[in-house]
Amino acid sequence: MTRIDDTFRRLRAEGKKAFVAYIMAGDPDLETSLAVMRGLPEAGVDIIELGMPFTDPMADGPTIQTAGQRALEGGQTLTRTLEMVRAFRAENAETPIVMMGYYNPIYARGVETFLAEATEAGIDGLIVVDLPPEEDAELCLPAQAAGLNFIRLATPTTDSRRLPKVLQNTSGFVYYVSITGITGAAAAQAADVAPEVARIKAATDLPVIVGFGITTPEAAQDLAGIADGCVVGSAIVKLVGEGRPVAEVLDRVAALAAGAHAA
Amino acid sequence: MAEDGINSYMTGPDEQGRFGIFGGRFVSETLMPLILDLEARYEHAKTDPDFWAEMDDLWKNYVGRPSPLYFAPRLTEHLGGAKIYLKRDELNHTGAHKINNVLGQIILARRMGKTRIIAETGAGQHGVATATVCAKFGLKCVVYMGAHDVERQAPNVFRMRLLGAEVVPVTSGRGTLKDAMNDALRDWVTNVRDTFYCIGTVAGPHPYPAMVRDFQSIIGREVRWQLAEQEEGRLPDTLVAAIGGGSNAMGLFHPFLDDPSVRIVGVEAGGKGVDDRMEHCASLTGGRPGVLHGNRTYLLQDADGQILEGFSISAGLDYPGIGPEHAWLHDTGRAEYVSITDAEALEAFQLCCALEGIIPALEPSHALAHVIKIAPTLPRDHIIVMNMCGRGDKDIFTVAKHLGFDMKI
Numbered sequence: 001m002t003r004i005d006d007t008f009r010r011l012r013a014e015g016k017k018a019f020v021a022y023i024m025a026g027d028p029d030l031e032t033s034l035a036v037m038r039g040l041p042e043a044g045v046d047i048i049e050l051g052m053p054f055t056d057p058m059a060d061g062p063t064i065q066t067a068g069q070r071a072l073e074g075g076q077t078l079t080r081t082l083e084m085v086r087a088f089r090a091e092n093a094e095t096p097i098v099m100m101g102y103y104n105p106i107y108a109r110g111v112e113t114f115l116a117e118a119t120e121a122g123i124d125g126l127i128v129v130d131l132p133p134e135e136d137a138e139l140c141l142p143a144q145a146a147g148l149n150f151i152r153l154a155t156p157t158t159d160s161r162r163l164p165k166v167l168q169n170t171s172g173f174v175y176y177v178s179i180t181g182i183t184g185a186a187a188a189q190a191a192d193v194a195p196e197v198a199r200i201k202a203a204t205d206l207p208v209i210v211g212f213g214i215t216t217p218e219a220a221q222d223l224a225g226i227a228d229g230c231v232v233g234s235a236i237v238k239l240v241g242e243g244r245p246v247a248e249v250l251d252r253v254a255a256l257a258a259g260a261h262a263a
Numbered sequence: 264m265a266e267d268g269i270n271s272y273m274t275g276p277d278e279q280g281r282f283g284i285f286g287g288r289f290v291s292e293t294l295m296p297l298i299l300d301l302e303a304r305y306e307h308a309k310t311d312p313d314f315w316a317e318m319d320d321l322w323k324n325y326v327g328r329p330s331p332l333y334f335a336p337r338l339t340e341h342l343g344g345a346k347i348y349l350k351r352d353e354l355n356h357t358g359a360h361k362i363n364n365v366l367g368q369i370i371l372a373r374r375m376g377k378t379r380i381i382a383e384t385g386a387g388q389h390g391v392a393t394a395t396v397c398a399k400f401g402l403k404c405v406v407y408m409g410a411h412d413v414e415r416q417a418p419n420v421f422r423m424r425l426l427g428a429e430v431v432p433v434t435s436g437r438g439t440l441k442d443a444m445n446d447a448l449r450d451w452v453t454n455v456r457d458t459f460y461c462i463g464t465v466a467g468p469h470p471y472p473a474m475v476r477d478f479q480s481i482i483g484r485e486v487r488w489q490l491a492e493q494e495e496g497r498l499p500d501t502l503v504a505a506i507g508g509g510s511n512a513m514g515l516f517h518p519f520l521d522d523p524s525v526r527i528v529g530v531e532a533g534g535k536g537v538d539d540r541m542e543h544c545a546s547l548t549g550g551r552p553g554v555l556h557g558n559r560t561y562l563l564q565d566a567d568g569q570i571l572e573g574f575s576i577s578a579g580l581d582y583p584g585i586g587p588e589h590a591w592l593h594d595t596g597r598a599e600y601v602s603i604t605d606a607e608a609l610e611a612f613q614l615c616c617a618l619e620g621i622i623p624a625l626e627p628s629h630a631l632a633h634v635i636k637i638a639p640t641l642p643r644d645h646i647i648v649m650n651m652c653g654r655g656d657k658d659i660f661t662v663a664k665h666l667g668f669d670m671k672i
Contacts, residue, residue, distance in 0.1 A: 006334065056441065056555060058448045059291045063437055076569045103289060104554045108568025130554065132295040134288050157294040157455055162296055180293055180617045181453040 003049050003096040003124045004149050004172040007046055008207045008228070018205055018229025019175075019220070020209055021253055021261035022049040022100065024067040026076025027240055029166060033071075034084050036240065039250040043094045044257025052081055052101030060128045061184035063234040067241055078114075082121045089122035098125040098172075103139065106210030108148070109140055115146040125149035125172045133165045140169050144203050151176050151249065154200055163203050173207040174200055176227065181212070187214040190222035197227045217259030226261035272520035273596050275485035275588065280469020280558075283589035283594060289466045290557045293452045297662035302470040304375055314370065318319050321366050322481065323420040325399070326356045328363075330482075332489035332648070337618040345501070345641035347634060348493075349651040350486055350515065353624065354614025359653035360511045361392040361463060369396045379454065379511045380463045381446040385412055385440035386579030386626070387419025388653055389463030394428035407447045410438035412578045419657050436667060437572045440507075440582045444556055447576070464508025465586030468557030486648055487518055494646060499636070501526045504650040505545065505601070505630040507580035509589045511652035520597060529589060530633045533578035533602035534573070544573030545602040547586040547593050555583075559617065560590045575662065576605040577625035579653070607632040609665055613657065625652030625661065 011018050021040055027033050037237045040048055053068035053076050060068075061076050085097055100116065106114045106128065116155075119124075126143055133152070149172030155178060167174065176197055178188035193210055201207050210223045211231030224230040235256070239249045270361075275282045288298060308314040322328040331351045341349045352360040372380060380402050384390030388407040397404035400638060406423055411433040413420050423430050438443035444467075451460045465472045465479070490499055502519060504512035505528045519525040534543035546561040554561040555570055563571040565585035575581045591600040601609075608625055611632035615623045623631060627650060635647050641647070654660070663670045 022455045056445050058445050058556070059293075061449075062652065070571060079567075102554075104562075104564070104570070107554055107559075108564065108566070129291050130557075131292060132288060132292055134295070146455075147521035153451060156295045157293050159296065166292065177293065180455045183451050185278070187563075195284045261332065 002149050002172065003094065004047065008173065011046060011217055014017040017224040017260050018207065018209060019044055019048045019224070019227060019257040020047040020231040020237055022051060022231060022233030024051040024053060024237055025066065025081040026053060026074055027067045027237065028070045029074040030076065030080055030084060032086055032091035032240070032246065034162065035246045036249055037084065037088055038091065039112055041092060043250045043254040045095070045230070045253060046098045046262060047098060048082065049098045049100045050085065050231065052078065052099055052105060054102040054105060055244060057102060060183055061182040061234060062218040063184040063238050063241065066239045069240070074085055078109055079132065081084070082117055084217065085120045085121040085123060091261070092191050096124040097122065097128055099123050101129070103128050103130050104110050107212060111142055115143055116147065119146055119148060125151050127151045127153070127175060129153070136169050140248065144169065156180050156196065160199065163200065167204045170206065173209050173228070175231065176208055176210045177212050177222060178201060178210050178223065179213050186213055187215065187219065187224060190226050193223065194226040217255045220256045220259035221263045224260040230260050264596060267468050269595065269640040271580040272592070273517065275471060275591070276473055282588045282591035284552070285560050285590040286469055286472060286558050288557060289361045289465045289554045290468045291368045291452060291560065296390060297455055298468050305371060308371055308374060310557050313432045317370055317380045318367060322363070326362055326366065327354065328481065329485045329489065330354050332486055332493065334493065336629065339526040340616070341618055342635060344476065344639040344643065345645040345647045346643065347638060348490065348646065348648045349650060350482060351651055352358070352482060352511065353651050356655065357388070358393045359388040359392065359394050359624065360479060360514065362395065362473050363481055363514065364478040364510060365389070365392040365396045365462070367474070368459070368461045369402070371436060372461070373400060375459065377457060377459035379405070379458045381405045381407065381447050381450050381462050382463060383407045383443040384463060385409070385439065385443070385581055386577065387412070387416040387423065387657065388579060390428070390430070391419050391422050391426070393461050394423040396427035397427035397428065405450065406430050407433050407443045407450070408438060409443045410434045412439060415661060416578055416657060429584050439572060440578070443572065446483045448556070464510040465513045465588060466556060466560065466584060467560055469504065472588055475510055476513045476517055476588060479510050480513035480517045482511065482650060483516060486515065490646070490648065497526055498522055501523070501528060501632050501647045503528045503530060503630045503647060505530050505580065505626045505652065506585060506589065507532065507626065508584070509586035511650050513586060513588060515650045516598060527599045528633065529598055530630045531568040531600060532575035532577055532629055533604040534575045536600050536604055540572055542574040542580060543602065544575045544580050547590070547600040548602050550583070558587045558636035560584050560587045575609065576665070578628065579624070579626045582592055592652050596627060601633055603632040605627040609662065611635055612662060621651065622650055622655040627652050
């Protein structure tokens with residue numbers, strides 16, 4: 001049982017949908033991103049997705065790309081991202097943290113070392129975009145053995161024949177990518193996404209969270225309503241990129257969270 | 264061959280798309296079904312005589328294959344050692360080896376019912392080849408090219424536009440080949456239904472490294488029979504080719520991997536020198552294994568796994584990775600890999616012009632610079648075959664700048 005499982009059990013008991021917020025670690029510097037992160041639970045965030053910056057984020061649109069560049073230019077490293085998690089955990093023992101990013105920085109660290117450090121720091125799950133089920137032996141299976149959830153993306157191109165393979169070795173929740181495309185791109189339409197979410201829910205007992213292309217409280221409500229919750233990333237990261245004060249970023253997060261929770 | 268317990272170097276990759284630990288399919292889930300479909304369709308096409316009949320016809324009548332295997336007498340005499348043969352792939356239609364592979368992928372794309380082709384390009388040779396074949400077949404073509412490369416390869420940008428392709432300058436990252444590949448992958452993940460991604464080198468997720476190698480292997484297969492004709496049945500003693508991603512080299516090397524007497528040398532771009540300043544593109548000599556663009560291979564990266572920008576006078580070699588099969592051939596020791604600096608390549612470029620009347624591209628100038636180093640040390644009956652994989656017309660502005668020649672008339 002991980003913090004992620006506990007969170008979904010609590011939300012189910014309360015009859016609420018989950019609101020997941022993505023921020024980029026170290027954007028634009030460690031202090032600012034830690035201040036945002038610390039404010040997320042009070043703003044209504046149920047699960048935090050913490051982006052690990054990478055020079056070549058192939059699945060991300062310009063908003064997340066430039067956020068990663070800002071973080072790297074600000075001196076962010078995997079070591080500092082883990083420090084950030086420890087600092088957050090010193091004050092918050094409940095809110096699940098999912099690290100999201102690409103495989104190479106983890107591979108460079110060494111999978112064993114990384115998993116030991118991540119569990120010690122208080123990470124609950126991993127989303128690694130460029131590790132499909134075909135590469136499960138790399139990180140997915142060792143991560144599950146270390147007690148971390150390995151959360152997989154299902155997409156509009158994941159047909160019914162392939163779905164069981166994607167769901168196998170997945171835990172925590174399933175992240176349904178609502179569009180074909182990169183983060184922060186076209187807007188997702190609840191009517192299009194609903195049958196897809198139903199298809200996935202018919203094949204698994206895991207919660208299904210919808211992400212990509214959600215930018216407003218109204219959209220958050222619509223998309224969370226047809227699933228077990230929703231993720232917002234680029235819309236939050238964009239405000240950080242514009243240099244908005246932490247309080248303003250968190251106000252926007254609170255509005256998005258209220259949207260999802262009203263579903 | 265019995266070394267390392269490997270019976271053959273020609274059977275890879277395995278079912279997971281691996282050459283040893285290298286290769287694989289490190290892509291997002293959105294692309295995974297597309298890559299599996301591509302693999303199935305390629306496996307089918309590979310054994311279909313109609314597919315190869317179409318290829319052979321176009322290779323002969325559209326590309327101009329076989330390209331000559333030319334004995335370079337004055338270069339040989341000047342260096343005073345080994346006999347030097349040049350595989351003249353710069354004489355292909357569009358002026359480089361790139362079209363060998365593009366034809367194969369576009370014919371496959373047409374069989375798959377795809378109507379829109381995307382490609383990444385560095386020097387612009389792969390972009391020009393893709394734009395050319397798309398024009399021939401009436402397909403929509405979008406080429407991603409780093410903004411920095413758009414600037415240093417202006418003639419090729421104009422060629423692509425003349426051929427009807429849309430050229431998209433990529434400003435993300437530092438605007439070179441690696442960033443162009445990122446944006447091509449972002450396009451593909453967005454336009455999954457109608458789009459075929461035509462990768463220009465032996466890298467990317469499986470099946471691309473194997474597929475591109477298979478299409479480029481026409482180079483080595485021709486060398487085998489051409490040299491046998493010209494040198495009374497002999498095999499080459501040494502093969503030399505330049506490597507960015509490594510497609511022209513893989514095409515020359517692959518048919519000879521199981522001939523133990525053939526020494527195989529890949530030449531990486533040493534830029535300003537392979538040292539701690541990292542102003543080079545020598546992934547094997549100066550990098551370590553990592554995962555990028557769908558495959559595990561040697562990469563230029565920092566201690567934290569962040570990818571570093573390469574540096575080379577040649578836009579076509581300016582890539583921080585290398586094809587996974589080269590990484591494997593390097594680790595098994597079957598092939599050796601060396602590096603050549605910008606300055607050495609520029610000297611070789613000029614020598615080739617002066618002695619053989621051939622203006623080489625900057626990419627094969629790197630290979631030639633290594634030939635210049637080794638030929639004098641080898642006996643006169645030693646045969647070197649070097650792949651002249653592209654012509655230098657596109658590079659004259661760059662070279663003029665480096666030699667201090669004012670091109671303004």
